[in-house]
Amino acid sequence: MIKEVFKKTSVLTDKPFHYCPGCTHGIIHRLVAEVIDELGIADNTVGVAPVGCAVFAYDYFNLDMFEAAHGRAPAVATGIKRSLPDRIVFTYQGDGDLASIGTAEIVHAAARSEKFTTIFVNNAVYGMTGGQMAPTTLLGQKTTTTPQGRNQELNGFPIRMSELLATMDGAVYVARVSVHNAIHVNKAKKAIKEAFMAQINGLGFAIVEVLSSCPTNWGLSPNEALKWLEENMIPYYPLGVFKSPAEVD
Amino acid sequence: MSKVLMKGNEAIGEGAIRAGCRHFFGYPITPQSELPHYLAKRMPEVGGVFLQAESEVSSINMVYGAAGSGVRVMTSSSSPGLSLMQEGISYMAGAELPCVIVNVMRGGPGLGNIAPSQSDYFQATKGGGHGDYKLITLAPASVQEIIDMMAKAFDLADQYRTQVMVLGDGVLGQMMEPVELGEMKEVEQLPKPWAATGLRGRSERNIINSLYIVPEVCEELNQKLFAKYAEIAAKEKLWEEYQLAEAEIVLVAYGTAARICKAAVEKARANGIKAGLIRPITLWPFPTEVMAQAAITAKEFLTVEMSMGQMVEDVRLAVNGACPVHFYGRTGGMVPTVTDVLTEIEKLAGGDQQ
Ligand SMILES: Cc1ncc(C[n+]2csc(CCOP(=O)(O)OP(=O)(O)O)c2C)c(N)n1
Numbered sequence: 001m002i003k004e005v006f007k008k009t010s011v012l013t014d015k016p017f018h019y020c021p022g023c024t025h026g027i028i029h030r031l032v033a034e035v036i037d038e039l040g041i042a043d044n045t046v047g048v049a050p051v052g053c054a055v056f057a058y059d060y061f062n063l064d065m066f067e068a069a070h071g072r073a074p075a076v077a078t079g080i081k082r083s084l085p086d087r088i089v090f091t092y093q094g095d096g097d098l099a100s101i102g103t104a105e106i107v108h109a110a111a112r113s114e115k116f117t118t119i120f121v122n123n124a125v126y127g128m129t130g131g132q133m134a135p136t137t138l139l140g141q142k143t144t145t146t147p148q149g150r151n152q153e154l155n156g157f158p159i160r161m162s163e164l165l166a167t168m169d170g171a172v173y174v175a176r177v178s179v180h181n182a183i184h185v186n187k188a189k190k191a192i193k194e195a196f197m198a199q200i201n202g203l204g205f206a207i208v209e210v211l212s213s214c215p216t217n218w219g220l221s222p223n224e225a226l227k228w229l230e231e232n233m234i235p236y237y238p239l240g241v242f243k244s245p246a247e248v249d
Numbered sequence: 250m251s252k253v254l255m256k257g258n259e260a261i262g263e264g265a266i267r268a269g270c271r272h273f274f275g276y277p278i279t280p281q282s283e284l285p286h287y288l289a290k291r292m293p294e295v296g297g298v299f300l301q302a303e304s305e306v307s308s309i310n311m312v313y314g315a316a317g318s319g320v321r322v323m324t325s326s327s328s329p330g331l332s333l334m335q336e337g338i339s340y341m342a343g344a345e346l347p348c349v350i351v352n353v354m355r356g357g358p359g360l361g362n363i364a365p366s367q368s369d370y371f372q373a374t375k376g377g378g379h380g381d382y383k384l385i386t387l388a389p390a391s392v393q394e395i396i397d398m399m400a401k402a403f404d405l406a407d408q409y410r411t412q413v414m415v416l417g418d419g420v421l422g423q424m425m426e427p428v429e430l431g432e433m434k435e436v437e438q439l440p441k442p443w444a445a446t447g448l449r450g451r452s453e454r455n456i457i458n459s460l461y462i463v464p465e466v467c468e469e470l471n472q473k474l475f476a477k478y479a480e481i482a483a484k485e486k487l488w489e490e491y492q493l494a495e496a497e498i499v500l501v502a503y504g505t506a507a508r509i510c511k512a513a514v515e516k517a518r519a520n521g522i523k524a525g526l527i528r529p530i531t532l533w534p535f536p537t538e539v540m541a542q543a544a545i546t547a548k549e550f551l552t553v554e555m556s557m558g559q560m561v562e563d564v565r566l567a568v569n570g571a572c573p574v575h576f577y578g579r580t581g582g583m584v585p586t587v588t589d590v591l592t593e594i595e596k597l598a599g600g601d602q603q
Pocket residue numbers: 051052053054070093094095096097098121123125126127128129134
């Protein structure tokens with residue numbers, strides 16, 4: 001007897017990912033797709049892709065999808081959800097997209113408690129455009145626009161978006177997870193499911209921040225990158241659930 | 250049918266609702282704010298959505314989301330807000346999403362003022378954002394025309410999967426006139442099988458997108474868009490002619506400026522000057538043929554605008570050297586008077602008719 005232990009979810013298309021070897025964007029895509037599959041909502045879900053390395057996410061999710069302008073995914077998702085309130089809507093955004101150019105859009109979507117779910121991929125860098133500083137770049141971290149390392153005098157401090165959004169009354173579920181090892185991948189999936197459940201239950205805005213690696217722009221091997229994430233990112237960006245529906249009511 | 254007294258801005262809102270629009274996203278700015286005020290009250294009455302966004306950047310991207318999910322949707326703003334919307338409008342052009350955008354123009358550049366102006370003509374008719382694209386631009390000149398035009402605006406948007414701008418100014422937005430509303434009717438709308446609404450049993454995915462990474466494919470999109478624009482130009486030009494027969498001095502003006510010109514033409518005719526007026530109703534596509542035709546017999550053209558002269562360039566292209574095209578304009582929120590325009594007409598007539 002052959003037992004099937006792993007199978008590609010039908011919520012992902014057959015198109016091969018374009019992500020660099022060792023990039024965790026691919027893992028996060030798979031988690032989102034598996035959750036949508038397990039919740040049985042694929043037929044009723046609309047996704048919004050960002051500008052950034054995940055710009056082609058619409059090619060990978062086997063769903064009706066939108067491609068939004070840089071940072072505007074939360075506004076686009078608002079327009080979709082307000083037009084089709086019985087659909088499940090999610091945005092998938094990088095840290096440049098969500099915490100820099102689109103800060104206003106995400107903060108106000110949370111303030112209005114828009115009933116969609118955001119997957120926020122924090123890799124502490126602008127991946128797609130060549131490794132520039134992101135709002136989430138750590139102090140001292142070298143990027144192509146902080147060649148001496150990020151300096152608070154010149155470049156300000158990294159933004160902890162989850163903590164910031166958790167202060168907002170409209171946010172019903174806020175969690176930060178990581179995908180640097182199998183245990184955390186499983187925890188990340190659980191959080192993503194919670195975030196979709198918050199929407200299915202009609203509660204309001206839910207966001208999961210996923211710490212992700214960018215071996216290419218960090219100049220590290222895939223394994224070194226995961227180690228760097230664990231040792232450098234997690235201390236500044238602590239994992240955990242900052243807000244959950246139980247707390248809200 | 251009885252008439253009701255309505256403000257131009259309110260008429261835009263009522264016209265949109267009667268055109269079957271149930272979704273509005275916007276951000277406050279003078280001199281169009283009566284429109285969102287009106288819709289904030291009226292949309293819930295008809296089961297629609299009114300949402301005040303955090304910025305014009307957000308409003309237009311909400312419009313992108315709503316349009317892509319297949320509903321009739323509108324936003325409105327005034328000049329500085331329109332500048333902010335250009336990003337979203339360009340993306341909508343790339344994704345071929347139908348919507349209606351209202352611009353009640355004010356004085357500029359910059360923060361300018363809140364007085365009426367027509368100085369966003371270039372932005373409205375030449376694309377406005379990045380990339381090769383055009384908008385259908387409608388320029389009403391009365392409150393009744395606004396009401397009737399809104400249905401046309403939404404129909405054109407859906408028919409061509411394109412963005413339609415209704416271009417007014419502070420005078421039109423603020424003035425009150427009696428209008429005939431007619432009966433509230435269920436609006437027949439085109440199906441939108443391309444909308445991204447969740448698969449719901451559909452086997453082909455629908456994707457709303459303006460990313461065409463392969464140059465050949467991006468060029469193909471541009472060519473497809475321009476084939477569509479050519480069809481619009483062939484079929485959808487609108488204008489009004491006033492006293493045009495045998496006119497020796499042909500005025501060209503739109504919106505509020507056209508109303509002033511109409512009065513000036515009347516006075517000129519009373520003084521024995523053969524003046525006439527062409528009022529473009531679609532600013533894009535621009536009614537070039539009627540101008541080329543009139544230029545054959547006219548002695549002088551006079552374009553009147555509440556700007557430093559933007560439409561006059563299109564008039565010169567249409568007239569193509571057949572006769573001289575003069576320009577009179579006030580700007581910064583100043584509105585030309587009938588006397589101002591009459592003086593210009595008399596100058597062109599040689600000053601011997603006084
Ligand atoms: C308006 C606008 N500004 C800038 C860009 C260029 N741009 C593309 S991706 C990107 C950064 C994306 O970084 P992030 O969101 O962190 O995603 P990542 O690539 O790291 O996954 C920028 C600045 C753009 N496409 N549009």
